[in-house]
Amino acid sequence: MPRTLVFCEYDNLGIKKGTQELLTLVQKIHIDSFALLLGNNGFNFAPLIEQLGTFGVKNVFVCQNEILKYYNPESFTQALNLTVESCKPELILASSSMMAKDLFPRLAAKIKTGVVSDCNSLEITTEKVVVTRPLYSGKCTAQVDFLNSPIKVVLMRANQLPIEKAQTPSSPKVNTLSLPPLDLKTTVKSIVQGTVGKVDLTEANIIVSGGRGLGGPQNFKLLEDLASVLGGAVGASRAVADAGWVPHSLQVGQTGKTVSPTLYIACGISGAIQHLAGMSGSKVIVAINKDPEAPIFKKATYGIVGDLFEVVPLLTEEFRRILT
């Protein structure tokens, strides 16, 4: 089995779901693996290390430095490079998050290897690592073969693998790495926080998305209510993002986010090909639209031809009843 390094992402709530999926996988197939945590000086990593233990992680690399407080491609590339030199992995796994998709191509260029992002299947055996990913806006998938890549770097989409804790938790051995001083050409000046506690679209397991059928920005409240009952996130079509009803960061589609939730509920979205490009990887698709001819019904698992202003509040009520 390839010696594997799992790059761990976390937020206020702990290790992120995409990372938990990868930790589950490496634990299940008994790979010789290492987890990596990066963060600021003085950051208390103990709870995260304990959480890694629940996934049976035996070895953790921790690198702490003030230049790792916020994501910075230069400092993070250096920290990763240092980790790679000390643990000599053959495989690096990370979630295909916005951060990872920015960071790992730079790291790969530095260590002269290849990276594959957006993977939707991963199989690791003693002989090989087989990954597939969608191409051409999900119109096809292909297997990806690594060439001249001493270390295979695989970025997996979230919601593709199950999450299971280890039967007996471990107490991970912590290896500390120290980053030498760096002359950084990139500085993070400030962060404008989004709404705290909101689930990120690319990681969300359930997405409730709205289109022009909502009639105006004030009606997104209906979707927020449904999403909050379901513990999901709110998305939008390009038309409404372009119209300024919601920020572009909520746009799902070709020029927005590519998402892969378990459940995608499209409300008042006709289903232009550019939108389908961003969400066709969803496992179950529900379409609610008053136009029975809307193309979204061709991609949907379940469809309701009807008035979303009536249906959505009723759905919210019904879910609240059965889920709580």
Place this chain on the structure above:
Amino acid sequence: MRIYVCVKQVPDTETKLKLKEDSTGIDVAGIKWIMNPYDEIAVEEALRIKEAKGGAANVTVVSVGPKSRITDCIRSALAMGADDGIAIDTAYEIDPFATAHLIHAALKKETSVDLILTGKLAIDDNCSSTGQALAEYLGIPHTSVVSKLTLQESGALAEREVEGGSREIVELRLPCLIAVNKGLNTPRYASLPGIMKAKKKPIKECTGSELGGDTFLKIKYSHFQLPAEKPPVKLIQGDSAQQAKELCRLLKEEAKVF
């Protein structure tokens, strides 16, 4: 100031995709090619920077790929107003790392590079890798998913989207590479005089093998597959209340989402 914009040609989204019979790739016959929409935003941004400097900048468009395809792509950027182009001809599809290596080799021959702009990803392979790899090869800083850019004496100030809808303000020393996102600007259409002028603008031509060839390839696609046919949608009948109730039941009991 010398600005370089990396552009790629991609199949138009509306194009229906066919696979080659041996599943080694897509059948390119009949595909309509367009400039990657994010790269168009990068071209527009370069032109706006040049205009803001009263024209005291040169905008060069760089592309890698089969010659006729990339020449079309460069010409459309020249028609928007870019000054000149570099066409790196490779007869076949190459990966982001080889692409970055070839652009790196071509840029090393240029007198100076102050700013590189490109799209945050190409909509065909969605890799978002070429820009970061190019920045690493050149030893310059980069940032991506940029929706606001201001050039200052000391460097570039970029606003970028990060997880959870937050935004980051990042300062980079020049030269640097900026991979742009939607929202930065709205690309202009080429004017008719622009299209006429573009025909006479210079494009430097070279081949991938002159610049080091495909020895830098790191990934290769195989076993292409079309998605499995979806069973037809299950339409839920009844009035709104019945529909809502039935949908919840199906999601719970049949699809087992909960």
